[in-house]
Amino acid sequence: MSSRRLNNYRNGKGRNEPAVKNILIVKMSSIGDVIHALPVSYAIKETYPDAHLTWVVEPPAYDIVAMAACVDEIIVFEKKKFRSVKGFLQNFLPLRRKIQARDYDVVLDLQGLFKSAAVAALAKAPKGQKYGMWNMREGSQLISKPVIGAHCHDHVIERYLDTARAIGCAVKEVRLPIRVPEREQQLTRQIVAQAGANMVNPYTVLVVGASWPTKCWPDGHFAMLGDWLYNHGVIPVLVGSGPVETQKAAEIAAKMDIPPIDLVGKLNFKQLAYLFQQSAAVVGGDTGPTHLAVGIGAKTVMLMGPTYPRRTGPYGQMENLLVVDRDCRECMKRACPLGHDCMAVIKPEQVEEKLKALVPALNAVTI
Numbered sequence: 001m002s003s004r005r006l007n008n009y010r011n012g013k014g015r016n017e018p019a020v021k022n023i024l025i026v027k028m029s030s031i032g033d034v035i036h037a038l039p040v041s042y043a044i045k046e047t048y049p050d051a052h053l054t055w056v057v058e059p060p061a062y063d064i065v066a067m068a069a070c071v072d073e074i075i076v077f078e079k080k081k082f083r084s085v086k087g088f089l090q091n092f093l094p095l096r097r098k099i100q101a102r103d104y105d106v107v108l109d110l111q112g113l114f115k116s117a118a119v120a121a122l123a124k125a126p127k128g129q130k131y132g133m134w135n136m137r138e139g140s141q142l143i144s145k146p147v148i149g150a151h152c153h154d155h156v157i158e159r160y161l162d163t164a165r166a167i168g169c170a171v172k173e174v175r176l177p178i179r180v181p182e183r184e185q186q187l188t189r190q191i192v193a194q195a196g197a198n199m200v201n202p203y204t205v206l207v208v209g210a211s212w213p214t215k216c217w218p219d220g221h222f223a224m225l226g227d228w229l230y231n232h233g234v235i236p237v238l239v240g241s242g243p244v245e246t247q248k249a250a251e252i253a254a255k256m257d258i259p260p261i262d263l264v265g266k267l268n269f270k271q272l273a274y275l276f277q278q279s280a281a282v283v284g285g286d287t288g289p290t291h292l293a294v295g296i297g298a299k300t301v302m303l304m305g306p307t308y309p310r311r312t313g314p315y316g317q318m319e320n321l322l323v324v325d326r327d328c329r330e331c332m333k334r335a336c337p338l339g340h341d342c343m344a345v346i347k348p349e350q351v352e353e354k355l356k357a358l359v360p361a362l363n364a365v366t367i
Contacts, residue, residue, distance in 0.1 A: 020048045020105045020167075026056045026119045027110040028077055030211070031269075031288030032312070034061040035176065035295050036156045037110045041070035042177045043164040054102065056119050063269035064292070069177040075099060079115065096122050105129065108163050109144040112136035117143040131163050157315050174315075176295035180277070184270040191271065192237075197261045199278050202361060203235035205293070207284025208252060208264065209245035212334040214306040215285040217343045219248060223255035224348040225283065229355075232362045234280055236260040239272060239289060280359045283351055285343070286312055299358040301351055305342040306331050320354055322346050 023044055027037040034057065041053055054073040057065045065074055075098050081087045104125040109116045109132040117140035120130055132144035134152040149162025161171050192199050206226065210216050226236035238249045238260050249264040267275060269292065276282055276293040282300045284290030286307045293300045294314045302314040305324035313321050323329060324345045328338065336342055356362045 020051050022052050022054070022102045022104045023048070023167075024054045024056070024099075024102075024104045024107045024120075024123050024125070025071075025110060026108065026116045026123075028056060028058040028079075028116060029061055029111075031061050031064065032286075032291045033111075033156070034064050035288060035291045036312070036315075037160045038064070038068050038176050038178070038295070039157055039174050040108065040110065040160050040164045041068055042173070042175045043161055043169045043171045044167075045070040045177075046172055047169040051105075052102070054104075056099070056116075064178075067178045067180060067270055067273065069179050077115075077119065099123050106131070106167050107144065108132070108167075109136070109140060110160055110163065112138075112140045114138035114140065116140060120144050131166055133159060133163065154310065155313070155315050156311050178273055178292075178296050180270050180274045184268075185274045188267065188271040188274045191263065191266055192261070192275070195261045195263055195266070197235055197237070199275075201235060202233065202280045202359075203237050203261070204229055204355065204359070205237045205239055205275060205279045205282045205284075205298075206252075206260070207240060207282065207287060207289045207293075208238050208248050209240040209242070210285045210287035212306065214331075214334060214336055214342055215287060215304075216248075217285060217303055217346065218341060219251045220255055221344065221346070221348050221351075222252045225351055226252065226256050226260050227258070228348065228352055229362075230256075230258050232364060234359070234362060237275070237279075238262050238264055239267060239275070240264040280361070281355055283355070290314075301354045301358070303343060303346050303351070305329055305345075306333055306336075308332075320358065322350055322354065 027034055052072050055065050055071045056075045056077050058077055065071055081091045099122045104123055107120050107123045107125045107130040109120045112133045121143045130144040131147050134146045134148045136146050147163045147166045151158035151162050165171055189199055206222055229236045246264050249262050253259045273296055276298040277296055279298055282293040282298045285303050290302055294317055300314055300317055301320050303322050308330050309323055324342050
């Protein structure tokens with residue numbers, strides 16, 4: 001079905017034409033990118049509420065997609081199992097059966113890499129009804145048609161939404177359609193209580209790490225901010241995952257006058273989402289958890305240095321953004337070739353001023 005025919009159906013024309021019944025989205029990783037792509041699912045359901053929406057994702061981002069109210073079915077692509085010849089032979093046919101269990105009216109490859117192109121190639125859809133981002137790579141543009149939309153150089157959320165617009169979606173509202181199950185809410189309250197806090201009391205979440213060292217704010221800066229929060233009657237709560245961030249949290253706590261609530265490695269993404277929803281504010285760098293906080297509407301101060309604010313800044317909260325004041329910012333390097341601690345340029349006092357504007361209670365006299 002062509003984009004023109006899709007638009008005709010949505011606008012009430014061509015009543016003899018079939019409705020859009022099945023749509024496949026391929027967006028496997030990373031966490032932040034999957035979060036940024038989720039508004040596409042909402043845009044699709046706005047226009048085609050009865051369509052069945054299937055999403056292909058890798059295991060690390062599964063919990064994120066599982067919370068999406070607009071996604072009807074999830075197919076998990078376990079890339080690690082395909083790395084050996086034996087693994088490929090064992091897993092290819094089961095994956096193909098899952099993908100080909102439906103005939104799709106439209107396929108959206110929002111990853112734009114070889115691995116996503118392989119999945120898109122397997123999907124059964126009419127000729128010309130496979131679409132992708134404008135900057136597709138690794139041959140993915142040979143399988144899906146790149147969409148060069150009006151927002152191809154804007155925020156990545158708008159770039160993803162251009163693919164939804166290409167299939168006739170009006171995109172009346174940009175929304176991250178996340179819902180946290182009641183059981184996960186209850187478990188979050190229990191985990192926080194076991195760590196020594198009560199979620200009824202005001203707290204600010206500090207996202208301590210990121211995938212690139214150059215995206216990370218210094219431990220000492222986090223510690224100073226944590227002490228300042230305590231002095232203003234707000235509990236600092238540390239979150240993150242993995243051994244590097246566990247060590248980082250320990251070093252932050254060692255530098256503080258009073259230890260913070262340390263939840264690094266203790267929450268899944270569903271629980272983390274609920275923690276963000278109930279917080280006074282969130283502070284973090286350009287990383288998946290911070291983007292999750294922004295997406296669900298938590299008041300978020302984002303700190304950026306080597307990456308592009310226009311592309312991945314806090315969508316809808318750009319006034320809460322702090323960017324490194326260096327000529328070499330937006331270098332897109334995981335390690336600084338000049339040996340600078342880039343993010344150290346952003347001082348705790350700058351973050352405090354942003355938080356005061358977001359949380360009125362922080363303007364009170366210190367304890």
